[in-house]
Amino acid sequence: MFKITNLLVGDSLIETKQVEFKVNDLIIQSNDLIEAYYDNELTTLEHKFIRYVASKIKKNDSQFPDYTITVKEFAEVMNVKGNNYHSQVKELADDLTRKRIKIRSSNDKMGWFPWFSAIIYDNGTVHVSFNPIIKDYLISLDSRFTGYSFDDIKKLKSGYTVRVYELLKQYEKIGKRTIELDELKRMIGVGDKYPVYGNFKQRILNVAKKELEATGELYFSFKEVKQGRKTVAIDFNIHKKSPKQQTPLSKEAQEFIESVKKSLYIHGIAISDKKILSWKKYGIELILEVLEEIKHRDIENYENYISKVLKSKYENKDVDPDIGKEENTSKEVIDDINEIDESLLNLARQNIVAKYAPGKELIPDYFLEKEVIPFFMKFMNVSEKVASELWEKYKTIIMYQIKTKKDEQLQKRYNR
Structure with missing residues (x-):
């Protein structure tokens, strides 16, 4: 499913990985990244693009791969309408590489970084390289992170709502969060755009509240924290949606x-x-x-x-495969197994490995058993009982050989 391509940019050769079109991947960000300040206001499309690419990061990645996304995939995932999405991609690529975030770490370190080191549009394909400086905020996270599915934000129409959702998702288990108003504005990226609180409330808080109530998997209520007549912070109460007509969970x-x-x-x-x-x-x-x-x-x-x-x-948890094996394996079956030509048996095993090694998923042995036993019966002209005993005898080594072959093929594919 992965295709490696090479793209020459200036004097550098960029290796790119074509991602699979799937929108239920998990987005995992460090809490420091969730709480980052946005130097610039991002469009809804830009917010979703960043998070869609982030959802393609695999648990075992130690470095950022460089991703390749087709414009068709981009349009489908981002729900872009009309015929001008090629122009929208080019505009997004131009704008996003110039927009920065400000990350504050728990040890008082602070830095200003662009999300991407490169976004390249090439004849209907988008090549994406995350900024390697933010690697520690997206890769190999074992603690202090927040995760959610891209599907949770896919239908949101406001970029503000995406940011409000993330900030509340981080505190979902606690059920409440208080954020100073100026801090919230910096986190969302609006800066001084709405100096009058009433406008901020109408354009951002009320919009996010309405959207999440309609489409989100969590929603919120809020109240203003005031100093005199001035609103200085927002108290959020975070609620988790339950399926309709479902009994509350214990x-x-x-x-x-x-x-x-x-x-x-x-x-x-x-x-x-x-x-x-x-x-x-x-x-x-x-x-x-x-x-x-x-x-x-x-x-x-x-x-x-x-x-x-x-x-x-x-x-099958209470079934011991060795119980009664000796009693159930007759002398006739044992003799039939011993009479099988070793080279024929090796050839049969090679055929099985060659057939089931391709592909990304390792087929479990209990699924493979249904295919292998009939194959043994036909290939070596033996009874079902003999074929079953052969499977039990060689199951471990066959599964090991399939896994080893599969790993070799995947490694070659990534190194291509």
Whole structure:
């Protein structure tokens, strides 16, 4: 699914990775980045573009890749209407490379940085390079971060709402947040644009409140904090939306969802609360076990994949594959296995590895078993019982060979 291309800019050769068109990827930012000051007001399109590219950062990335996004993908993801989106992309590329953020760290360090070192439009394709200086605010985050899905902001029409959403999402678990008015203006990027509070309230706070109530997965109410007659801060009360006609979740269920979400965020995975709750019967230990198993895999649909693996592991958790094996394996079956030509068996295994190594996802052994046993029966002309015993005998080594081959192919693809 990834295509490596090379783009010559001046005397530098930029390697670019074509990202897969998928909008439910997780955006993870350090809290310092969430609370950054925006030197300039960003358009809604610019806010979404930054976050869409950020959602493509993988958990195991140690450096920023340089991404390539087609204009068609850009138009679909950003919900751009009309026929002039090529012009909009060019304008966005020109503007965003000149807009800065001011990041303040907990150790009192402060810096002013552009988001991107380069955005290049080339015949219907956008090549994007994040500024490497902000790497520590987007990559390898183990604590003090905020995560959400791009789908959570995709439908928002105001860039102000995107920023208000992020600032409130950071405090979602606490349920309230107070921000000084001047501080909030700097975080949103409006500066002195609305010196009269009434205008700021009408154009930003009320718009964000209405939008999030209509389309967001959280919403808020607020009240002004005043000194005399002057508004100096905003008290936000943050509310989480629950599915309609759903019984309020128990404290135990809420704690389970939050625990799983935290582990998913660490792995860069976004899953809906409803789906996470459906996993409760499997237990947190089994979920953590599955997440550990898949942490180095590049999977197309995490929600479906994890659900299938959990179900299979849960249904087979009390089954010991070695119990009764000797009693159930007759002498006739053992003799049939011993009579199989070793070179034929090796050829059969090579065929299986060659067939199932391509692709990004590692197929679980319990899915592969349904394909391999009939293949063994046909290829080596053996009974189903013999084929099943062969699978049990060579399953571990076959799965290892498939994984090794898959890793080699992915490495070659990235190095191309």
